[in-house]
Amino acid sequence: MLTPVSSRSVAPVLPVRSVPALWSLLLTFVVLGPLLTSPGYLLLRDAVSTPRSFLTDSSLGLSDAAARAVPQDALLAWVTTVVDGGVAVSTILTLSVWAAGWGAARLVAVVLPRAGVAAQLVAATVAIWNPYVAERLLQGHWSLLAGYAALPWAMCAAVSIRRRQRGGWPALAVCLAAAGLTPTGVLLAALVTLAVLAVPGGRGSTVVRVAGAAALTVLASLPWLTATLLAGGGTEADPAGVRAFAARAEPLLGTLGSLAGLGGIWNGDAVPGSRTTPWALVGTLLLLGVVACGVPALWRRRRHPVVVAAGVLAAVAVLGPALAATGPGLAAGEWSMANVPGVGLLRDTQKWVAPAMPGYALAAAAGVGALQRRFSGPAPIWAAVVVAGLVLALPDLAWGVSGQVRPVRYPDGWQKVTEYVTARDGDVAVLPGGMFRIFDFAGPVAVLDPAPRMVRADVLQTGTLLVAGGTVAGEGHRAEEVERLLLTGAGPETLAAEGVGWVLVEHRTPGDRGESQRTLATLEPVYSDDDLSLYRVDGVTTDASPHRTSAIAAHVVWLLLSACGVVGVLVQRFARPRKQS
Structure with a gap:
């Protein structure tokens, strides 16, 4: 019983x-x-x-x-x-x-x-x-x-x-x-x-x-x-990064x-x-x-x-x-x-x-x-x-x-800029030069530029990092060339030839602006406030990468692996044990 x-x-x-x-x-x-x-x-x-x-x-x-x-x-x-x-x-x-x-x-x-x-x-x-x-x-x-x-x-x-x-x-x-x-x-x-x-x-x-x-x-x-494998990114690395990113001794x-x-x-x-x-x-x-x-x-x-x-x-x-x-x-x-x-x-x-x-x-x-x-x-x-x-x-x-780990709020201009930038009208170049910013709304710490994760188009970034004792070169060679063109005051035709359809200027952050004002004076202003200015480079259209479908498929496989794993765990967790004869 x-x-x-x-x-x-x-x-x-x-x-x-x-x-x-x-x-x-x-x-x-x-x-x-x-x-x-x-x-x-x-x-x-x-x-x-x-x-x-x-x-x-x-x-x-x-x-x-x-x-x-x-x-x-x-x-x-x-x-x-x-x-x-x-x-x-x-x-x-x-x-x-x-x-x-x-x-x-x-x-x-x-x-x-x-x-x-x-x-x-x-x-x-x-x-x-x-x-x-x-x-x-x-x-x-x-x-x-x-x-x-x-x-x-x-x-x-x-x-x-x-x-x-x-x-x-x-x-x-x-x-x-x-x-x-x-x-x-x-x-x-x-x-x-x-x-x-x-x-x-x-x-x-x-x-x-x-x-x-x-x-x-x-x-x-x-x-x-x-x-x-498809894009070849990251196959090169600056040897200077070895010393820059080595483990550090504490007191x-x-x-x-x-x-x-x-x-x-x-x-x-x-x-x-x-x-x-x-x-x-x-x-x-x-x-x-x-x-x-x-x-x-x-x-x-x-x-x-x-x-x-x-x-x-x-x-x-x-x-x-x-x-x-x-x-x-x-x-x-x-x-x-x-x-x-x-x-x-x-x-x-x-x-x-x-x-x-x-x-x-x-x-x-x-x-x-x-x-x-x-x-x-x-x-x-x-x-x-x-x-x-x-x-x-x-x-x-x-x-x-x-x-120190706390949330911040973006100024309203960031959301307004995202409403103007389109995905097929060229990539976005950003001023000042470099990848890191110091914003009043984010505190005194240098932060990664949020623009690449904020707008619909690709934002060109060099990947160059400022570290104690110098810099570590990034892999973004095209972005380096575009940044050089902006800082030397190149004309809109030159930017258009590089596939740049937008220039975003972030005002309230230090950084190198070079002779970029000469370039900006020749571009069509789209939006401006105390924090940001957006300029349009006419006559630029871009096509999506030919590898985009393959990359998305790889991501789908990753998601399916997660989903199948979760389903498998749940099935095994709640499956009834076999009856013993």
């Missing part, structure tokens, strides 16, 4: 299982509070959100610049037809940070099932509350955090595949597709996935599961791979110590205030102390494939960028930039520290049990102590990294 399960015995299970997700959501709100409580748009260094984006050739990666924002820009172009762009970016960023914490907790539940909920909360805190997240937020790499968030989930999916459990392959498809919002993201997720799947053992063939994961990685990478830590503390981003301005003082050493010691507490416990579980993969990845993720910042490492990087096509994708070496996060989270979670065994006392108390230490290590991550 079967005894029905009482609601009293089931009820407590659901709240307990949901605690890590709720805790991660709370941390996410504490980190992103200003962005979530005020209307507006994220405009901070490399992060640009606009009310509406458009499916230009550039958004598909079909330009001479590297396809670094593919398929991110195309996705926003589609999504913003129905949702405001500020809401879309804030939602994706929120989901990414939340998923990072929840995923780390889930990884602990899979790998260390006896660790308990308290240990899962510590792992979630490690994944969210660390310098890597803070620095990438300040640098504006919101979409890279989607790839970061996918890492623990991809490891969980890989474990399911090794055990031949239902839903493993669909879950991996979702992880890789989500990480594939940027090229770097999908490579990070593929790295941790293959590391777990390649460890000998488990059910089924190692070769088959590695090949399957590689095939899914190609599908998730199809948008940027297709754009690169009293050195480069290796900074990377071990999950910090060390190349841009010293995109760093929380506490990491610019001797507190960086204290915070790093607190984080590493938490991680070190659990290392012996993980060592005793070294036969577990995820423990092996996470440990190796953490070591390589810290040591690799540190070696790349040494003299021989810089020399090797400069050689590869000059001789190996596509290596420019790797130039920001500190972002490759991300694969250390799952290992750190597992070790910190194991450390809770180690502290409990060593000093006695309930696990929740020790978890609370560890969480307090992690927060104390980086106190200014709270509330938008001390209010």
